[in-house]
Amino acid sequence: MRKKIAAANWKMNLTIQEGKELVNSILNEIQSIPEGKELIFAVPFPYITEIETQLKGHQNTSVAAQNISNLKAGAYTGEVCGFMLQSIATKYVIIGHSERRMYFHETNEVTKSKVDLALEYKISPLFCCGEPLEIRESGSQNEFVYKQVEESLFHLDAENIQKVVIAYEPIWAIGTGLTASSEQAQEMHAAIRNLLSSKYGHNVAENISILYGGSVKANNAAELFAMKDVDGGLVGGASLDAHEFAAIVKAL
Numbered sequence: 001m002r003k004k005i006a007a008a009n010w011k012m013n014l015t016i017q018e019g020k021e022l023v024n025s026i027l028n029e030i031q032s033i034p035e036g037k038e039l040i041f042a043v044p045f046p047y048i049t050e051i052e053t054q055l056k057g058h059q060n061t062s063v064a065a066q067n068i069s070n071l072k073a074g075a076y077t078g079e080v081c082g083f084m085l086q087s088i089a090t091k092y093v094i095i096g097h098s099e100r101r102m103y104f105h106e107t108n109e110v111t112k113s114k115v116d117l118a119l120e121y122k123i124s125p126l127f128c129c130g131e132p133l134e135i136r137e138s139g140s141q142n143e144f145v146y147k148q149v150e151e152s153l154f155h156l157d158a159e160n161i162q163k164v165v166i167a168y169e170p171i172w173a174i175g176t177g178l179t180a181s182s183e184q185a186q187e188m189h190a191a192i193r194n195l196l197s198s199k200y201g202h203n204v205a206e207n208i209s210i211l212y213g214g215s216v217k218a219n220n221a222a223e224l225f226a227m228k229d230v231d232g233g234l235v236g237g238a239s240l241d242a243h244e245f246a247a248i249v250k251a252l
């Protein structure tokens with residue numbers, strides 16, 4: 001049975017002190033996360049260990065890195081690679097976020113290497129896909145997203161694909177206040193699950209969590225998460241506000 005997940009993506013925000021205060025307030029508001037659900041904080045690299053320590057004893061909570069190198073190890077100044085993240089017990093890593101595709105020129109080929117390196121070091125990819133506005137307006141969003149998923153994930157076998165969490169994040173909805181309607185989200189999530197099913201079979205596809213990201217807020221989370229194939233959210237802006245994010249987690 002796939003999990004319901006609320007994941008906070010802090011992006012390049014907050015000091016460690018602010019981050020810890022935020023986590024503290026969120027944990028105070030939500031108290032506990034039941035089995036079958038998970039709360040993930042995707043934090044900047046330097047904060048991973050401290051936030052992990054803070055989450056100890058809180059069931060079904062974990063930390064994600066926001067990036068991983070596509071290179072294995074060695075003379076690559078400034079890079080952070082898989083074995084390093086494994087050595088600090090990082091459970092998840094965001095791969096293929098549109099901001100990395102856009103500003104750091106990550107291609108489907110690069111994200112494929114990152115997926116492989118994450119899995120090699122026992123870290124689950126939170127794999128992001130999603131189309132820009134002009135593609136949505138042209139009506140070819142499904143083909144665009146299929147290509148991202150196929151080129152970066154479809155070399156995986158049935159066992160490994162089930163370690164991946166997919167996040168559908170339409171670029172036109174990220175940080176814009178423009179959310180995909182719950183019907184638009186459901187339509188794309190069902191299409192992604194059908195694609196997974198055509199390659200891996202129904203049972204495998206049913207086991208993979210598909211999150212929605214793009215202006216998820218306290219006032220739209222419940223409606224989005226109620227959709228059959230929407231298994232939670234990857235949340236940017238609203239995850240920086242304790243009360244707002246706690247309400248999103250409660251809507252899971």
Ligand SMILES: O=C(CO)COP(=O)(O)O
Nearest residue numbers: 009174175214215236237
């Ligand atoms: O990019 C996102 C999460 O990864 C979504 O960001 P917003 O929630 O700020 O739109």
